[in-house]
Amino acid sequence: MGDEPLAAVERELTAQIRAGSARSGDLGPDHRRLWIAVGEALRDGKRLRPQLLLITHEGLGGRRTAAAVRTAAAVELLHTAFVIHDDVIDGDHLRRGRLNVSGAFAGEAREGDLPETSVRRYADAAGVLAGDLALTTAIRTVATCGAEQEIVDHLLDLLDAAVHTSATGELADVRFGLGLEIDPVVDATLRVAALKTASYSFELPLRAAAVLAEAQPSTVTALGEIGHCLGVGFQLLDDLLGVFGNEARTGKSTLSDLREGKATALIAHARSTPSWTALDGLVGDRRLDHGGAARARTVLTECGARGAVQDLADHHLDRAVQTAHRSGLPSTLADRLTDVVHDIRATAGEALVPAPTLTEEAS
Known part of the structure; x- marks a missing residue:
């Protein structure tokens, strides 16, 4: 394209x-x-979602x-x-x-x-x-x-489902962050990522492209699975960037998620370790300053939370690539989706601050 x-x-x-x-x-x-x-x-948006839709539509031989x-x-x-x-x-x-x-x-x-x-x-x-x-x-x-009315109806059904799913995930995300129920485990945060992010950012454009290209139902399903894995992996990397990112590159504060006490996989993993006692007074502190954030980042790194979330992100992105190449998609499309995964990884990798720098910052 x-x-x-x-x-x-x-x-x-x-x-x-x-x-x-x-x-x-x-x-x-x-x-x-x-x-x-x-x-x-x-x-100034990255237009990742339109790009996914257009390369998939073209890769499936779509003519609309x-x-x-x-x-x-x-x-x-x-x-x-x-x-x-x-x-x-x-x-x-x-x-x-x-x-x-x-x-x-x-x-x-x-x-x-x-x-x-x-x-x-x-x-x-x-x-x-x-x-x-x-x-x-x-x-x-x-x-x-x-497009023809039948296709438009199918597209509207996909859009409607994405709105309902994302709204459900957003409410769960807020509920977890406010502590309105038992502290979520990592699996619960992954489900929220799937509902809140993957559903509309990745599954929707990929499925919509397949519908426009009149692909077989099995292809629509496979692209939905790829979108699920892509979306969860993307959200996990975004959660890492929200705490460990270079603000000049990401354009987002590395204090917000910690101050809010956002219930990400990063925090859920840390809660399962003895190191949580050192974080309990920092995560969710609305007055958290950069010094406190540096201490929190050091603990999150040393307790293994940062590494575990990075591994989870890699696992989901690897699954997206594997599914793309094993599901019968045209090879050129599978290769282009693989390139998208590589770009997501590279962009996140360039924006993440190396762990040793964080340790030095906190010392």
Whole structure:
């Protein structure tokens, strides 16, 4: 796949933002501000999900290029909606190293000298509403992708299932983080990763591509299995980056997950070791500073949690590659999906801070 299909996705996304913003003439400046925020949230994305859909559609011999482009754009809009909502849920005001939707509206509210509780309420409302606009636009984009009605119906079923599944995983993630039930074991965190991330980020674009290419049901199933493994592995690496990443490369804070006490596989593994006593006062501390985070990272490394999660990520990514080559997919497609796995690994590896550096930092 050359640059042209991805460039077409960018044009489609721009067109969707313009179409949404065009209605502001009737609805006024608040509507325009929300659409500007959605456009900003879309900016500088890696477009991994559209890329997966397009290379799979092409690799399966699909000929519905225009419909694939629109569906790929819809998947990116869905991702943007979930990212905006996720930042509201997590209370984050930064994304990719800059103010996110909530952060931008919080700044606007502070200019009006509002109390901080009102600032937070306004920022959260803007995030929810902007995310809603992106979500409904994603659905409409699939519904109007131009494929035959039977295929559109199948695509909408996939999209609907992804939304339901991801919402379920998001709630479980929040519940675990708040300690509303028994501390989750590693297997429980993997299930959340499958529900929250793999379902829409990897299984959806791969399955949608197969539907557009009119692939056999066995191929749709195999691609779903590949997407599951890819998604879980991707989320595990993301969890590592949330604690051990180079902030200049990732654009995300290495304090947020620790302060929030996010119930990742990293934390679940640490809870199962005697070293948890050294972490209990650090993980979940909203006032955790960089010194405390460095101590936490050292303990997470020395108790084996970092290595165990890296191994789990590698296991799932290896399974994705193995399934791609054993499931009867065209060899060129299996090779391209393998390249995607290599890119995910390389990107994470370049952004992870080596463990010895962390030990020195904490000393």
